[in-house]
Amino acid sequence: MGVTRTKSPKYTRSLPFTHRNWRFADGPSMRFQASAFSPCSRVAKLVTRLGSSWPRLVHAVLPNLCALCGNLSQSALCRGCDDAYANEARLRCSVCAVPLPSSRRGRGAGYRCADCVAIAPPFDATLVLADYRAPLDTLAVGLKFRARLMLADEFAQRLARLASEWPDLIAPVPLAARRLVERGYNQAWQIAKPLARALRVRSDATLIARVIETAPQSRLDLDARRQNVGRAFEVTAPVRGLHVAVVDDVMTTGATLEALAHVLKAAGARRVTNFVALRTPKN
Ligand SMILES: [Zn+2]
Ligand SMILES: [Zn+2]
Numbered sequence: 054m055g056v057t058r059t060k061s062p063k064y065t066r067s068l069p070f071t072h073r074n075w076r077f078a079d080g081p082s083m084r085f086q087a088s089a090f091s092p093c094s095r096v097a098k099l100v101t102r103l104g105s106s107w108p109r110l111v112h113a114v115l116p117n118l119c120a121l122c123g124n125l126s127q128s129a130l131c132r133g134c135d136d137a138y139a140n141e142a143r144l145r146c147s148v149c150a151v152p153l154p155s156s157r158r159g160r161g162a163g164y165r166c167a168d169c170v171a172i173a174p175p176f177d178a179t180l181v182l183a184d185y186r187a188p189l190d191t192l193a194v195g196l197k198f199r200a201r202l203m204l205a206d207e208f209a210q211r212l213a214r215l216a217s218e219w220p221d222l223i224a225p226v227p228l229a230a231r232r233l234v235e236r237g238y239n240q241a242w243q244i245a246k247p248l249a250r251a252l253r254v255r256s257d258a259t260l261i262a263r264v265i266e267t268a269p270q271s272r273l274d275l276d277a278r279r280q281n282v283g284r285a286f287e288v289t290a291p292v293r294g295l296h297v298a299v300v301d302d303v304m305t306t307g308a309t310l311e312a313l314a315h316v317l318k319a320a321g322a323r324r325v326t327n328f329v330a331l332r333t334p335k336n
Contacts, residue, residue, distance in 0.1 A: 120195065120204060121188050129207035138189055139182070139211075149307055150179035150332050174307065176299070176314035176325040180215040182208065185303050185331035193303050193331050197240045205243035208302070208330040212244070213251035220298035220326060223249040224260035226309055227286070231266065245300035248328060254298070261299075261313055262287045286316045293321030304329040 118124070119131035121138065130139055144153045146166035153164055183189050195201035196208075225241035233239055242258050249256030265285045297317050299310060304327065314325040 120192055120201065120207075129203060134188075141183060143184070145179075145181065147178055148174060148176070150181040150304065150327075150329065152184065152334050174311050174314065175318050176310060176327055178218075178324075179304065179307075179310070179327040179329060179332075180212060181304065181329045181332040182211050182215070183331055185305075185333045189331060196243070196302060197236075200236075200238070202238070202243050205240060205302075206247045208244045209247035210251060212248055212300075212328045212330070215328075216252055218296070218324075218326070219252060220254055220324075221295040222260065222292065223252070223254050223256040223298045223300060223328075225258060226299060226301040226313060227259075227261050227263045229263050229266050240302045241300050244302060244328075244330060248298075248300060257290060260288065260290055260292070260297070261316065262289050286313055288316050288320040291321075292317055294323050295321075296324040296326065297322045298326050298328050300328045302330050304332040306333075 117126055117128065119126040119134055120129050121134040122131060124131050124133070126132070128135075144155055144164065145151065146153055146169055147163045148165055148169040151166050151168075153166060185193065192201075192204050192208075196204045223245050225239055225245040228236070228239045228241070239258070245256055245258070263285055264287045299313050299317070301310065304310060310327050310329075314322075314327075317325050
């Protein structure tokens with residue numbers, strides 16, 4: 054035919070097949086190439102022109118499976134799961150986003166938890182979508198360990214709707230180089246990229262670098278986590294006077310986000326806001 058099709062080498066497939074179950078580490082872009090003398094060159098040119106828009110076209114036409122219940126759905130979550138799990142009204146600390154007792158509702162905006170009142174963290178605000186618990190935790194696990202990258206886009210669109218103060222610059226929590234090689238992508242950057250696009254804000258995947266390889270945080274308590282990441286990061290570009298947004302998929306104790314905010318503030322950042330998909334209900 055004289056038409057060759059190339060696609061990103063990193064993809065995984067889960068059952069059953071729909072177009073959205075194919076997940077591409079670098080986006081689902083496909084390019085078509087053809088010789089100018091090929092009888093198929095006209096077709097190839099048309100396909101090339103459609104190349105940038107076909108994922109959206111396919112997306113609009115073919116059904117998807119709800120990431121939670123597996124029912125057919127046009128979006129990542131079906132209406133039922135969205136209503137049941139993803140829109141829980143929760144009163145949260147405006148600084149660290151830990152859930153607060155609902156008895157504090159009605160005393161004005163900008164609540165702070167006792168911990169943030171006692172010792173203010175280096176970040177100024179945290180926005181989260183929901184608690185990290187069943188069944189929504191499966192979304193974060195799917196994104197992080199099963200390369201379900203469409204979920205990052207879903208998280209990003211929802212986080213964008215929470216923003217009230219626009220950051221100047223968006224950066225992900227960096228992965229250790231070894232883990233980046235193992236996984237092939239940084240799930241926080243997969244959320245940060247579409248979030249930046251939705252907010253029309255500049256993003257920088259390498260704004261914060263991990264300069265020390267740290268032990269996995271999940272095995273440590275809060276003090277050990279703080280020590281573990283205390284000097285792990287470095288800011289690689291000027292941030293003086295900027296409002297920087299830091300993006301992560303899951304927030305547990307907040308020790309990593311504290312460490313990042315600390316280096317950003319030390320580098321002159323005016324304000325640091327965390328955008329996090331899911332947060333554990335307690336530190
Ligand atoms: Zn569902
Ligand atoms: Zn707090």
